[in-house]
Amino acid sequence: MTTATKTTSLEYIKTIGITNNGDNGRGFANPYSIAVSKDGRIYVISRCDPARATAIRVGVQDIDENFLFEFSEGYGSGPGQFVLPVAMAFDSQERLFITDEFNHRVVVYSSEGKFLDQWGEHGSKPGELNGPAGIAIDSNDNVYIADQHSHAISKFTADGRFLLRFGREEDSTPEHNLCQPWGLCTDADDNVLVADWRHNAVKRFSPDGKHLQTLGGLSDTLFNRPSGVALDSEGFVYVTDWGNERLQVFTPSGAHYATERGRATLSKWAEDFFKSNPDEVEVRKISNLTPELPPHLADDPYQVSAQTEPYFWGPVAVTVDDHDRVYVVESNRHRFQIYKRP
Numbered sequence: 001m002t003t004a005t006k007t008t009s010l011e012y013i014k015t016i017g018i019t020n021n022g023d024n025g026r027g028f029a030n031p032y033s034i035a036v037s038k039d040g041r042i043y044v045i046s047r048c049d050p051a052r053a054t055a056i057r058v059g060v061q062d063i064d065e066n067f068l069f070e071f072s073e074g075y076g077s078g079p080g081q082f083v084l085p086v087a088m089a090f091d092s093q094e095r096l097f098i099t100d101e102f103n104h105r106v107v108v109y110s111s112e113g114k115f116l117d118q119w120g121e122h123g124s125k126p127g128e129l130n131g132p133a134g135i136a137i138d139s140n141d142n143v144y145i146a147d148q149h150s151h152a153i154s155k156f157t158a159d160g161r162f163l164l165r166f167g168r169e170e171d172s173t174p175e176h177n178l179c180q181p182w183g184l185c186t187d188a189d190d191n192v193l194v195a196d197w198r199h200n201a202v203k204r205f206s207p208d209g210k211h212l213q214t215l216g217g218l219s220d221t222l223f224n225r226p227s228g229v230a231l232d233s234e235g236f237v238y239v240t241d242w243g244n245e246r247l248q249v250f251t252p253s254g255a256h257y258a259t260e261r262g263r264a265t266l267s268k269w270a271e272d273f274f275k276s277n278p279d280e281v282e283v284r285k286i287s288n289l290t291p292e293l294p295p296h297l298a299d300d301p302y303q304v305s306a307q308t309e310p311y312f313w314g315p316v317a318v319t320v321d322d323h324d325r326v327y328v329v330e331s332n333r334h335r336f337q338i339y340k341r342p
Helices: 050-055 268-276 278-286 301-307
Strands: 011-017 031-036 042-046 057-061 067-071 085-090 095-100 105-110 115-119 132-137 143-147 152-156 162-166 181-186 192-196 201-205 211-216 226-231 237-241 246-250 256-260 315-320 325-330 335-340
Touching: 011 268, 031 315, 031 325, 031 335, 042 085, 095 132, 105 132, 132 192, 143 181, 143 192, 152 181, 192 226, 192 237, 201 226, 237 315, 237 325, 246 315, 268 278
Parallel strands: 031 085, 085 132, 132 181, 181 226, 226 315
Antiparallel strands: 011 335, 031 042, 042 057, 057 067, 085 095, 095 105, 105 115, 132 143, 143 152, 152 162, 181 192, 192 201, 201 211, 226 237, 237 246, 246 256, 315 325, 325 335
């Protein structure tokens, strides 16, 4: 159940990103997930569309937009490769775990980009993976996977040994049920929060799979296809509400706290591009980047976001770092926006 409270605005910090149509260098191609290391480096995976599949990689930068390095074993199903990467998370040893929904596995890299391991068997039985999406790692380095096509959360050890599964309809009561779960995170007590995509809800479970809390739901209009969920140090809940093209924030008790549509400004990378391409600056000057849409489009969040540059467009994931900075990943605009609760 969700209660109402006075709506507050988040503090906008900055935007980082620019479209990268090449195979390397700064910028992103359909970014899908962010993970932040203990030393503040920001890891972004470019999922890429089919035309740019060879450019799949993890790019590393810092909060000041210094591009540091990138790594990948490339596109495919070989060791360390990806076809449809979805989500990333660090464990306590700073190993980066990345899910691949096409290859039905988890790939593990060091924080410096060295391929370490991969695990996962395709299937719908307990211990198998069928379209793994979100990933979260608890304080004991247990790995939780949103197994979207099995409609469940699967729990593994860091080396891939299966521990338990929960959320499937035949295994639980309706309030426990999941339908195409996507984003995941863990709280300070190692409980698991799930962005339940098809049920338009965010659900919290204990480490052994007991249902604890629900925000939204099919009978509620709070969410439309929630894609990501994250927590800050005080337990505030951040949800990328993908179908509504927005970020929603809730207090630890579940009261609504804030809604953000996006306030993007040009990143330093974009400013550098325009300095080198004055013709593009002239085109930008005459473009209407915040148009007033006709009535038949003005109520459609997708249409509004697609034509309003500062807004989120395709918010697929949210991450909170150790400084409580909130990173919202926009796949369609190849960037992420950073906020903080005041």
